[in-house]
Amino acid sequence: xxxxxxxxxxxxxxxxxxxxxxxxxxxxxxxxxxxxxxxxxxxxxxxxxxxxxxxxxxxxxxxxxxxxxxxxxxxxxxxxxxxxxxxxxxxxxxxxxxxxxxxxxxxxxxxxxxxxxxxxxxxxxxxxxxxxxxxxxxxxxxxxxxxxxxxxxxxxxxxxxxxxxxxxxxxxxxxxxxxxxxxxxxxxxxxxxxxxxxxxxxxxxxxxxxxxxxxxxxxxxxxxxxxxxxxxxxxxxxxxxxxxxxxxxxx
Amino acid sequence: xxxxxxxxxxxxxxxxxxxxxxxxxxxxxxxxxxxxxxxxxxxxxxxxxxxxxxxxxxxxxxxxxxxxxxxxxxxxxxxxxxxxxxxxxxxxxxxxxxxxxxxxxxxxxxxxxxxxxxxxxxxxxxxxxxxxxxxxxxxxxxxxxxxxxxxxxxxxxxxxxxxxxxxxxxxxxxxxxxxxxxxxxxxxxxxxxxxxxxxxxxxxxxxxxxxxxxxxxxxxxxxxxxxxxxxxxxxxxxxxxxxxxxxxxxxxxxxxxxxxxxxxx
Numbered sequence: 047x048x049x050x051x052x053x054x055x056x057x058x059x060x061x062x063x064x065x066x067x068x069x070x071x072x073x074x075x076x077x078x079x080x081x082x083x084x085x086x087x088x089x090x091x092x093x094x095x096x097x098x099x100x101x102x103x104x105x106x107x108x109x110x111x112x113x114x115x116x117x118x119x120x121x122x123x124x125x126x127x128x129x130x131x132x133x134x135x136x137x138x139x140x141x142x143x144x145x146x147x148x149x150x151x152x153x154x155x156x157x158x159x160x161x162x163x164x165x166x167x168x169x170x171x172x173x174x175x176x177x178x179x180x181x182x183x184x185x186x187x188x189x190x191x192x193x194x195x196x197x198x199x200x201x202x203x204x205x206x207x208x209x210x211x212x213x214x215x216x217x218x219x220x221x222x223x224x225x226x227x228x229x230x231x232x233x234x235x236x237x238x239x240x241x242x243x244x245x246x247x248x249x250x251x252x253x254x255x256x257x258x259x260x261x262x263x264x265x266x267x268x269x270x271x272x273x274x275x276x277x278x279x280x281x282x283x284x285x286x287x288x289x290x291x292x293x294x295x296x297x
Numbered sequence: 298x299x300x301x302x303x304x305x306x307x308x309x310x311x312x313x314x315x316x317x318x319x320x321x322x323x324x325x326x327x328x329x330x331x332x333x334x335x336x337x338x339x340x341x342x343x344x345x346x347x348x349x350x351x352x353x354x355x356x357x358x359x360x361x362x363x364x365x366x367x368x369x370x371x372x373x374x375x376x377x378x379x380x381x382x383x384x385x386x387x388x389x390x391x392x393x394x395x396x397x398x399x400x401x402x403x404x405x406x407x408x409x410x411x412x413x414x415x416x417x418x419x420x421x422x423x424x425x426x427x428x429x430x431x432x433x434x435x436x437x438x439x440x441x442x443x444x445x446x447x448x449x450x451x452x453x454x455x456x457x458x459x460x461x462x463x464x465x466x467x468x469x470x471x472x473x474x475x476x477x478x479x480x481x482x483x484x485x486x487x488x489x490x491x492x493x494x495x496x497x498x499x500x501x502x503x504x505x506x507x508x509x510x511x512x513x514x515x516x517x518x519x520x521x522x523x524x525x526x527x528x529x530x531x532x533x534x535x536x537x538x539x540x541x542x543x544x545x546x547x548x549x550x551x552x553x554x555x556x557x558x559x560x561x562x
Contacts, residue, residue: 186390188386188388188390189390189392191355191360191384191386192384192386192390193403193407194359194360194379195358195359195360195379195380195382195383195384196380196403196404196407196408196455197379197380197407197408198407202407206403206406206407207392210392210394211392211394213394285394286435287393287394287395287435287436287437288393288394289437
C-alpha cells in the first residue's frame with residue numbers, strides 16, 4: 047500500500063488550489079499555488095538575489111561550523127578534561143533559543159552576511175561536533191590495537207583509524223545540521239538584514255504580497271532540500287565504500 | 298639457525314603472570330606461563346575458551362602489561378614490543394574504507410614505506426593469495442576466506458621475525474578452513490618465520506605445528522607440551538595416517554583429562 051510522496055504533495059496542492067478558488071479567498075490572505083508560482087516568476091530577479099545571499103550565508107556559516115566542529119570533536123575525544131569540563135557546556139548551550147539569540151548577534155556584529163553566518167554556525171556546529179565525537183569514541187578497540195602493534199602512536203591512530211571510522215557519523219551529523227542551516231539563516235535575516243530571503247519575506251509581508259512570502263518559503267525549503275542532497279552526494283564521493291542500509295536491505 | 302641470534306624470532310617466556318582487577322573482583326588470567334619458542338618454529342597454543350590465550354598474545358605483542366615474569370626476544374629482555382611483532386587478530390579487522398591493496402599495505406605504511414614501494418612489495422603475493430582480481434575491491438565484497446587471506450597478507454608482509462595468529466580460521470566453514478590450512482602451510486614453508494598460533498581445533502594444531510602447548514582453564518597455565526614430530530612439508534592426506542591420528546588422540550586426551558569445557562566461550 048502506498049504511492050510516491052510527490053503524489054501526496056500534488057494532492058495537497060490541488061486541494062489547496064480548489065479550496066481557495068471555491069471559497070474565493072482574497073490573495074492577500076491565501077494565494078493559490080499557481081498564484082505563488084506566477085508571482086515567483088515575475089519577481090525572479092529579486093528572489094534569486096535574496097536566495098544567493100542566503101546561500102552564501104549558509105555556506106559561510108556551515109563551513110566555519112564544520113571546521114570548528116572537527117577541532118572540538120577531536121579535542122573532546124583526545125582530552126578528558128575537555129570532555130568533562132567544556133563539552134557539557136556546549137551541550138547545554140543548545141537550549142538557547144535561536145529566535146532570542148539572533149537579535150543579540152545582529153546588535154553585536156551588524157546587518158552583514160558574517161553576522162547571519164555566525165547564527166548559522168552556532169546552530170549547525172553542534173550536531174556535527176557531537177556526531178564526530180561519538181564516532182571517534184565508538185572506534186573499534188581491536189582496530190586500534192592492530193595499528194598499535196604496527197607501531198602507530200596517537201596521531202596516526204586518529205588519522206588512520208578513528209577519523210575514517212567516524213566519517214559516516216560525521217556525515218549523519220552534517221545532514222542533520224544542513225536541515226536547519228537555511229532556517230537559521232532566514233531567522234537571522236528576519237531580525238535585521240539588508241539582503242537575503244529572511245528580509246525579503248519580511249518586506250513582502252509588510253507589502254501584503256502574501257504570494258511572494260509563500261514564494262520565499264518555497265525557495266527556502268527547496269534550497270534546504272538541495273543542500274541536503276548535496277551532503278548525500280558528497281558522502282558518496284568521499285566514502286565510495288559506504289553502502290547505507292536502505293529498507294530494501296533490511297533483514 | 299641457532300637459538301638466540303638477533304632478529305631470528307626466538308621467544309622465551311618465563312613465569313608470566315597476569316591478573317585483571319576490575320571492580321567486580323580480581324580475575325587470574327595467567328599463572329606462571331613458561332614457553333620457549335625457537336626461531337622458525339610453528340607453535341600452537343590450545344586450550345578451552347577463557348584460558349588466557351588471547352591475553353598471552355596481547356602481552357607478547359606489547360598491547361597489555363603483565364604482573365611478573367620475563368619475556369625475551371632472541372635472548373634479550375624486551376620491554377616494549379609494539380611494532381616488533383606482527384599480530385593477526387581473531388577478527389580480520391580489515392578497514393572497510395580501504396581496498397584489498399590499501400588494507401594489505403597498512404603495516405608497510407606504518408613502517409614509513411612510500412605508497413609505491415609498499416604496493417611493489419605486495420604485488421608478487423597477490424596472485425599467490427588468490428587476490429589478484431580483487432586488488433581494488435572493498436572488504437565487504439569479499440568472502441570470509443578471502444578476507445582472512447588479506448588479513449594474513451597484511452600480517453606477513455610486515456616481515457617481523459615473529460607472527461602471532463589468533464584463531465585466524467575460527468569463523469570459517471570447515472571446507473574453507475581446510476583449504477586455508479593447506480594454503481597457510483604452503484606459504485609458511487617458504488617464509489619460515491616463527492609463528493605462534495591459537496586454535497580450539499585439535500586436528501588443526503596437529504596439522505600445522507611443530508609443538509603444541511596445552512593450556513589449563515583460568516588461571517591459564519601450561520599443562521603439557523606435545524611435540525608434533527611429523528615430516529614437513531605436511532602432505533595432504535597426512536591427517537589420516539596413524540602417526541597423525543595418534544597425536545590427535547594424545548592431544549584430545551590432554552584436553553579432556555582436566556575437565557576442559559569448550560562451550561563456555
